[in-house]
Amino acid sequence: MSTLEIKGLVASVAGQQILNGIDLTVRSGEVHAIMGPNGAGKSTLSAVIMGKPGYTVHAGQVLLDGVDLLTLPAWQRAQAGMHLVMQYPSEVPGVGLTDMLAEAYAARGRSVEGLADSVADEAERIHFPVALLDRSLNVDLSGGEKKRNETLQLALLQPKFAILDELDSGLDIDALRDCSRRVEDATNESGPNGGLGVIAITHYNRLLEELHPDQVHILVKGRIVESGGPELADRLEIEGYEAFAGADAAAPAAPKKPSLDDLFAL
């Protein structure tokens, strides 16, 4: 059983403070949905937790079983058990999925024996066409194929916690179902660490119909303004973010426009 604790996280990008004190605790096997309007800081939160360059942390901790991930470079955060399913996975020309996974396994001291078979099995499980396995990472893949590819990597790398950054964007219904079911299965796996803990960042309810959250958090202006059970997502569906925006009057004024961060999904 593992625990991910985000405590008082304050961060900025390009000189603009986006996260204004995030507190969130996720345990193995739990699914937490973070919902919020454009510019609320959703993508910034995922980038800061994973250690993407270009973001500055001013305060707070992200503790994975007591180890502060913020003190580690990105690759060590991943090895510690953190994983990010990217909204827009980068193309890496000339680097194949299996070659990349072989290096990722080797870096963790895991044997690469049987890796190709594992990749093929996972691909079949989430209906990722086997013919695409030989392509360079994310090159010439459709939106849905990229997300299946991301989900496949998540399944094979077996992290303790995963952030899904808008897994549902650019995804058709079938791909959404395949990917979210695979994630849901991972949360129910009973390995030595227990099931995968998930932070699912999303705009819409759609993902949550497939991937059942234990808790829903509303993120507005870089702060979680309300938390509750799955029924919160239903309320949001009816009332919209407007109803929650006023709940955090003490928060610094949000940028009038959506931040560049969200516009370009950095």
Added chain:
Amino acid sequence: MSALLTHAIDPAAAERAAAMSMPSPEQEVWRYSRIAELDLASYAPAAVRTTISGADSLPVADPSLVAEIVAGMTVHDVFDELNAAYQYTVAISVPAGKVLDEPIVITHHIALEDNGRALYPRLVIHGGQDSEFTVVERFESHPDVDALIAPRLVLHAAQAARVSYLGVNLLGDKVWQLGHQQATGERDSTTLLATVALGGDYARVRTDARLVGQGGSTKQIALYYADGHQMHDFRTLQDHIAPRTSSDLLFKGAVQDTAKSVYTGLIRIREAAKGSVAYQTNRNLTLSEGAWAESVPNLDIRTNEVKCSHASTVGPIDDEQRFYLESRGIPPEVAERLVVLGFFDDVLSLLPVGGLRADLRTRVAAKLQRRIVEVTA
């Protein structure tokens, strides 16, 4: 086998060379080059240590055919004349209709005893009508030898011939290379001109690919990677003379430490070359702050009804790519190796000799490794 050449094979060429001035970087064709550093007089002409394999099944090249091809060689500078004067010539002529499954491999080795010597190998390749074959020319040296090698290549592909050439520069980092290549493609011929440059101190290759017959095509590819104080310098010409000819060029290079590279390319579509298609792509990775790469693409289109495009980039490893790999738990030095090998992957896959790929990947990874050791030391 290797000895100083006190007399030129072609004394007239030697005399012309003696009368010529040294090129200078003020001349456009030598712009960005390190030619001003060369003390040509400090190198004495000598015979080349060359071995050939894979050519046993071929008849001896017809001397009149070789003479005809050689007569078409252009002379631009003192090195062309010196090559004529002191040449060590290998002539490969593949008869019409003949298909060779295995490459012909020519290896020039510069030994430590060749210190202070100038070597002028010349390779004449003729592909008869509808022939198909590959020639690999390897340039190798002792790691410590200081020498000059000014090789020339003249390649002629007859009608419908399919000729592939790969030059591999694995020279030590004190050797200067000044290469000049000329290829001519007749009607419906297909020529592949490939270069791999990992070695040399200053290594320059000028390649002129002329399409003189309708429907002829050339593909030019290169992988180059300079480290330490090395400099790689390429100058390419895609010269469309006949109608409906096509050319494609993909040059990819990397520089690190204080190394430099220059790519200068010209697509020329002449008046008669209507309906031609030409592409030119040059991409460069700068892997260290102190490294420098320049890319100068040019177009000279003298007719309509053509399709041309060129693209060039110079820049460091993409941060997004690096972060993507690192976010999967891959350490930075491994992520960089994956990205750099991935960058070269399309060129490697186009090389005419597949068996070399694994070796070249290893050599590229070793170069990158050297940089990382220096950075962390």
